[in-house]
Amino acid sequence: MQQLKFTGFIFFLFILIESLTLPTQLQEVDNFNVTQKFINENTASMTIIAFAQYVQEATFDDMEMLIKDMMKYKDKCLGDKTLPECSKLANNVLQEMMCSMEGLPQKYNFSHCCRKVDFKRRLCFFYNKKANVGFLPPFPTLDPEEKCEAYKNTRDSFLNQYIYEVARRNPFVFAPTLLTVAARFEEVAKTCCEEQQKANCFQEKATPITQYLKAFSSYQKNVCGALMKFGPKVLNSINIAVFSKKFPKIEFRELTSLLKDVSSMYYGCCEGDVLQCIHDQSKVMSHICSKQDSISSKIKECCEKKIPEREDCIINSNKDDRPKNVSLTEAKLTGSEHLCQERDTDPDNFFAKFLYEYSRRHPDLSTSELLRITGVYEDFLGDCCSRETPTDCYRHVEGKFNETTGKSLQIVQQECKHFQNLGEDGLKYHYLIKLTKIAPQLSTEELISLGKEMVTALTTCCTLSDEFACVDDLADLVLGELCGINENRTINPAVDHCCTANFAFRRPCFESLKPDKTYIPPPLSxxxxxxxxxxxxxxxxxxxxxxxxxxxxxxxxxxxxxxxxxxxxxxxxxxxxxxxxxxxxxxxxxxxxxxxxxxx
Known part of the structure; x- marks a missing residue:
């Protein structure tokens, strides 16, 4: 992807080289060089993304002012690389530049972040992001003919504006996803500007891009919300379930090694460190591609693609087939005589391995359900291991798993029954009532958006063969939107409890909620x-x-x-x-x- 370049602008590349640990092995060097080349070709895009996501209210002119300041800094460091300020992390330098712009912190209310340093400042900027972008003007639209004229005559400026507008409205979306969106939009512009019916072409081809962006935005916010609110243990559990379902033949030791890179990626991406996010995601995908034989048979073509098409292809690839030597049940994790001793030796590793084994055997279950079952297993073993004869107790654990899944399945079946009986409008009314009753404090527009997302989940999933996993996962993403990514979001005591008490059991918790008794209705509208x-x-x-x-x-x-x-x-x-x-x-x-x- 070649769009969004400023001639000679290599600031971020320079800082990245100075601030990241350099690779040592030949394969790592190759990957590092490929990633560097991609970054060098797209540095301006990344600058726009970082700035627009951190300071959503800022104008496009403000962004150009920031780039000028950073250019001066780049020239200074190229003149003398030994200066202390020239070895800082890229994200720290970006934020320092934003804070030093005259009047900008006061104008856009981030002065309090500028008084902090390093990690505390980065976290402050993260919590300063606003998921609800109703304060921004409507997304600028152009007549198709004007759009094509702008693309033809001022391509860089036109595409810069596009990624700026998308990034500021999607402050938590990972940079690689936004770069993919920008690349796809340019392909649409190229195609549609050659067509007679430009308006129809743009409408038809832009819709999948919007859907792609919404899907990835929802998932990334949900996982980052889990990390911020529940910590690295829950993040690790989500990724174990996701990767074990997708790559069931991967060995646990290999998965553990891969997850170290994955966890590092999420920390950078969730925090909004654009370059670190791109670099780490590339490292994860290179890790996967270097171990294709032991990880997946479905990604060969993906691994032959370039950044970011490779990443996008692997993420969207089909699940691999369950190995023939992997049975549906793993007896040593439910019937071994030494379960309690194994658990006590290393609890985190023990339950991580259980989640891995159960997930690779049950790809038909949702990620949330796999986490729920692991939670049930943990509690059940805790009870059994306190008894005189633990084995007599925990040999019944499969029944507990079936009971847990049965309850979740019942919720999904009820929701799909609503889908079949109510029709699309009736379904929207149903969820608007349900959501407003439990969270009347939310804005009207947010309630409408959440209701539409829930309806989309059901219309997407209720006719599929993997109905259960699809509905449960997408419905959980809607709840992730409701709960929000930032830790300081509060709605009402009951909803806040469901959002923060237990990530895996968030959905059953919401299902049990009654109308909010603490809410005081407004005067008659x-x-x-x-x-x-x-x-x-x-x-x-x-x-x-x-x-x-x-x-x-x-x-x-x-x-x-x-x-x-x-x-x-x-x-x-x-x-x-x-x-x-x-x-x-x-x-x-x-x-x-x-x-x-x-x-x-």
């Missing part, structure tokens, strides 16, 4: 008592959006009402508004037919 004239002119999506917003307001006022009663009130309101839109005196009609429902 004008939308409920004043004739909504604009409803009469609205059609299709706009009208549907008004219905969603009205329903959320209604639920907030009447949290204790049953779902059927709330939907009945919504139907009566909409019917009344429709009649009054054609009446000679709409407002009088509205007060007669609608306000009589007494929403107070």
């Amino acid at each position: 004008q939308d409920l008592s004043v004739f909504p004239v604009d409803w009469c002119q609205s059609q299709n999506e706009e009208l549907q959006g008004k219905k969603y917003r009205f329903l959320i307001q209604l639920v907030r006022l009447k949290l204790q009402l049953a779902d059927k009663e709330l939907l009945s009130l919504l139907t009566q309101f909409i019917t009344g508004v429709k009649k009054c839109c054609t009446a000679p005196e709409p407002e009088a009609c509205f007060h007669e037919k609608v306000v009589i429902f007494n929403f107070n």
